[in-house]
Amino acid sequence: MCYNTDIKEFYYIRYIHVIFDLISIEVDIMHDICIIGAGVVGGCVARELMKYKLDVVIAEKMGDVAMGATKANSAIVHAGFDAKEGSLKAKLNVRGSKMMEEYCRELGVKYKNNGSLVLGFNDDDRETLNALMQRGIANGVEGLRVVDRDEVLKLEPNIGDEVVAALVAPTGGIVCPYELCMAAVGNAMDNGAELKLNFPVTRIEKTEKGYKVYSGDEFIEAEIVINCAGVYSDDVARMAGDSSFTVTPRRGEYILLDKEWGTLVSHTVFQCPSKMGKGILVTPTVDGNLLLGPTAEDISDKEDTSTTASGIETVKRMASRSVSGLNFGGTITSFTGLRATGSVGDFIINCKDGFVNCAGIESPGLSSAPAIAEYVRDLLIESGVRLTPRENHISKRKPLHAFRELSNDEKNEIIKEHPEYAHIICRCETISEGEILEAIRTNPKPHDLDGVKRRTRSGMGRCQGGFCAPYVVELLAKELGCDYQDITKFGGESYINIGKTKE
Numbered sequence: 001m002c003y004n005t006d007i008k009e010f011y012y013i014r015y016i017h018v019i020f021d022l023i024s025i026e027v028d029i030m031h032d033i034c035i036i037g038a039g040v041v042g043g044c045v046a047r048e049l050m051k052y053k054l055d056v057v058i059a060e061k062m063g064d065v066a067m068g069a070t071k072a073n074s075a076i077v078h079a080g081f082d083a084k085e086g087s088l089k090a091k092l093n094v095r096g097s098k099m100m101e102e103y104c105r106e107l108g109v110k111y112k113n114n115g116s117l118v119l120g121f122n123d124d125d126r127e128t129l130n131a132l133m134q135r136g137i138a139n140g141v142e143g144l145r146v147v148d149r150d151e152v153l154k155l156e157p158n159i160g161d162e163v164v165a166a167l168v169a170p171t172g173g174i175v176c177p178y179e180l181c182m183a184a185v186g187n188a189m190d191n192g193a194e195l196k197l198n199f200p201v202t203r204i205e206k207t208e209k210g211y212k213v214y215s216g217d218e219f220i221e222a223e224i225v226i227n228c229a230g231v232y233s234d235d236v237a238r239m240a241g242d243s244s245f246t247v248t249p250r251r252g253e254y255i256l257l258d259k260e261w262g263t264l265v266s267h268t269v270f271q272c273p274s275k276m277g278k279g280i281l282v283t284p285t286v287d288g289n290l291l292l293g294p295t296a297e298d299i300s301d302k303e304d305t306s307t308t309a310s311g312i313e314t315v316k317r318m319a320s321r322s323v324s325g326l327n328f329g330g331t332i333t334s335f336t337g338l339r340a341t342g343s344v345g346d347f348i349i350n351c352k353d354g355f356v357n358c359a360g361i362e363s364p365g366l367s368s369a370p371a372i373a374e375y376v377r378d379l380l381i382e383s384g385v386r387l388t389p390r391e392n393h394i395s396k397r398k399p400l401h402a403f404r405e406l407s408n409d410e411k412n413e414i415i416k417e418h419p420e421y422a423h424i425i426c427r428c429e430t431i432s433e434g435e436i437l438e439a440i441r442t443n444p445k446p447h448d449l450d451g452v453k454r455r456t457r458s459g460m461g462r463c464q465g466g467f468c469a470p471y472v473v474e475l476l477a478k479e480l481g482c483d484y485q486d487i488t489k490f491g492g493e494s495y496i497n498i499g500k501t502k503e
Contacts, residue, residue, distance in 0.1 A: 031055045031194075034213050034222035036201055036236055038065040038444075040177055040369045041361050042228035043184035048373035049380075050191040051395075052387040057220055058185065058193060059213060061200035061232075063491030064451045065185045065444050066178035068230040069365070071454065072254070072305070072337030074294060075285060076268055077173035078364040079116060081136025081144060082278060088347040088375075090139045093364040096371035097171060103370045104175060107183035108399025110286040116172030116268040117156065119322055120165040128272045129167040136169070143170040156265050158325050172268055176286050177366050178454045182444060183397055184369075189443040190394045196220065197447075198491075201229070204239040210354055211240070224385070226356040226376060231302045231340045233348075233359035240355045245348050247360055249302050249338040252294025253311035255319075258330040258462060262288040269322050278363065280318035282326075287457065292319040292326070294337065305336040332462055339363065347372070351379040400442065400455050403435050425475075426468040428461020436472060440479045447480065449473060450490040469496070 033049060035042050038060035046058050060067075077100050083089035104111035120126045126146070133144045145168050152159050152166045159166075189195060203214040210223035229236040234247040262284050271279035283291050295311045312334055320326050342348050342360020349372065350357050356376060361368070381387060403411065403421060414434075415422045421434030439446065439455040446452050449459070452472050459465030459472070473496060477484045488494040 029221065030209060031057045031220065031222040033057070033224045033226060034059055034211070034220050035226045035228055036213065037068070037228035037230055037233070038062075038181070038185055038195065038197075039068050039070040039228060039230055040066065040181040040184065040366055041230075041358050041372055042226075043181045043188065044369040044373040045226055045228060045358065045376050046188035046193050047184040048370075048377050050188045050193050051390055051393055053390050054387070056188065056193045057222065058188070058195045059199045059201060059215070059220055060195065060197050063197050063447055064454075065195070065197075066181035066454065067490075069337055069339055069362075070181045071178045072335050073177055073252075073339070073366060074254075074281060074283065074291065074363070075174055075177050076116070076281070076283065076364075076367065077111070077175055078367045079136065079144075079169035079172040080139050080141045080364070080367070081132050081167070081169060082273055083135075083139065083364065084346075085135060085138045087345075088349060089364060089368070092347065092368035092371040092375060094140050095374075096364075096368040097173070099370045100173060100175065100367070104180065106395055107180065107187060107397045108402070109176065109180050109183050110399075110401065111173060111175045112284075112286050113171070113173045114267055114284065115168065115170045116270060117152065118167040118169070118270045118272060119152075119159070119163050120167075120272060121162045121321070122164065125272045126165045129165055132167055132273075141169065141171060144168065156267060156269065156323075158264050158323050159269070160320070160322050160324055162321060174268060174283060174286050175366070179400070180366075180369075182455060183399075186443045187394065187397050190397065191390060195444055201236055201239065204236070206240070206353075224354045224356065224380070226358065228358045228361075230361070231338050233340060233357065233361075234342075237355075237357055237359060242352075242355070242357065245359060246343045248298050248341045248343070249300075249304070250341045250362065251297045251299050251304065251311075251336055251338055253307050253315060253336045254291060254293030254334060255312060255315050255328070255331055256285075256333050256335070257290040257292070257327070258332050259288040261290045261327060261330045264290055264325060265323055271318065271322060280315055280322070282319050282323045287460075289332075290330075292316075298341065299338075302338065305338060307334050307336050311336075333464060340365075349375055349379070351383050354383070356380070400435070400439055401457075403432065403438075404430065425471045426456070426458035426461065428463055428467075429457045431456050431458040431468070433471075433475065436475055437479065440476060447476075448488045448491050448494070449476070449496065452476065473497070 032055040035058045080094035136144045199215045205212040213220045231249045268283040339362040348359040423433040453459040473487045
């Protein structure tokens with residue numbers, strides 16, 4: 001009897017051990033697709049693929065989306081006259097530009113078809129303008145024409161004294177790049193996509209089923225990997241065995257003027273392009289500011305977003321040549337972005353063995369992003385991926401700026417039920433507590449001060465967050481369930497508060 005009892009206890013204990021062992025085993029989830037990089041290209045690709053019955057995960061190295069080139073660029077929807085005929089840049093730019101207005105309408109993103117001008121300052125420039133017009137016509141750009149100074153002045157009275165002619169491109173536009181990215185990623189998440197933040201890719205392993213994408217000891221397993229890693233896309237490609245190209249970061253410095261100067265020009269005003277880019281531009285933004293820049297300097301450091309005195313002076317000097325009356329006393333901030341300049345002179349978009357590159361996506365990458373997503377979809381179909389439309393697909397998204405665009409009567413009706421919308425947190429941009437709370441609760445959710453800033457514009461006005469930042473930090477801490485001191489400016493070690501002055 002004692003013997004039998006011992007046997008029963010032995011098997012009972014053994015059973016318990018097996019159960020705990022099974023619980024402790026990490027369950028490997030095989031995704032259909034892993035997209036590396038949550039910039040505007042990765043976001044648009046994710047949004048396109050979530051129209052179909054696919055299990056998609058987006059892996060992003062930073063603590064938020066839109067943290068690379070997407071958050072710091074010219075915000076221009078280019079017409080498509082600059083890229084060489086027949087190139088991917090030309091084809092996808094023109095297609096993306098035509099898509100952009102409806103694309104932004106569906107996602108609730110601000111877009112304006114303001115048109116663009118390319119200025120000429122001498123007879124050589126005039127020849128360049130005519131060549132750009134012919135190239136644009138070959139690319140399928142509509143409405144291009146070259147005009148003399150008198151007509152330029154009718155379009156833009158504040159144009160510089162040296163201007164003799166201009167190429168007019170009526171299909172050019174402007175958009176908010178990080179707002180477009182957040183909306184695209186958010187829409188993909190609305191349809192079931194997963195977003196993994198703070199996931200810097202360190203290794204990629206080819207398997208029988210597909211790929212394992214590692215970040216340290218953690219990994220994502222997927223049948224297909226899509227490389228949208230911006231300036232790091234060459235590094236990611238090499239992890240998968242592709243060393244056919246390199247990407248060089250091209251630093252561009254900008255100046256942002258206050259809204260007081262936002263109407264100095266109505267078009268996006270370019271200078272004649274060079275091999276380093278489209279030159280210093282002057283453009284209104286969709287939020288009413290005036291943006292000047294960028295410079296163009298190839299560097300080796302893929303993290304160097306510092307501004308320089310010489311770079312800012314270059315922006316001032318060149319912008320003043322294009323437009324008279326610029327007042328740099330109205331500067332509210334300056335910043336630097338890095339463009340992913342590929343070694344082949346064109347976008348690098350290809351597919352081999354279930355690994356897709358979207359690399360070297362420099363200008364006009366923002367303009368092309370929706371079309372790049374379609375191109376990637378078609379590459380997958382050509383490679384044998386069967387795409388079945390998703391039932392009950394959600395195509396539209398509520399804009400984060402919806403409340404501020406309502407009439408006073410409509411606002412008052414909302415305030416009756418939700419009084420937090422009556423409490424103004426950001427005085428410069430007139431952003432309410434209700435809008436900030438809504439942004440914190442909407443995918444992709446922010447976790448730091450700059451994340452809220454990009455979603456709501458709180459902190460983007462004249463005082464640059466001097467008044468509203470403490471209140472936003474308080475709201476974030478409450479919503480995230482953490483201590484006030486744990487909230488950062490932009491993730492990592494960027495802590496804002498180092499301690500309490502009193503209890």
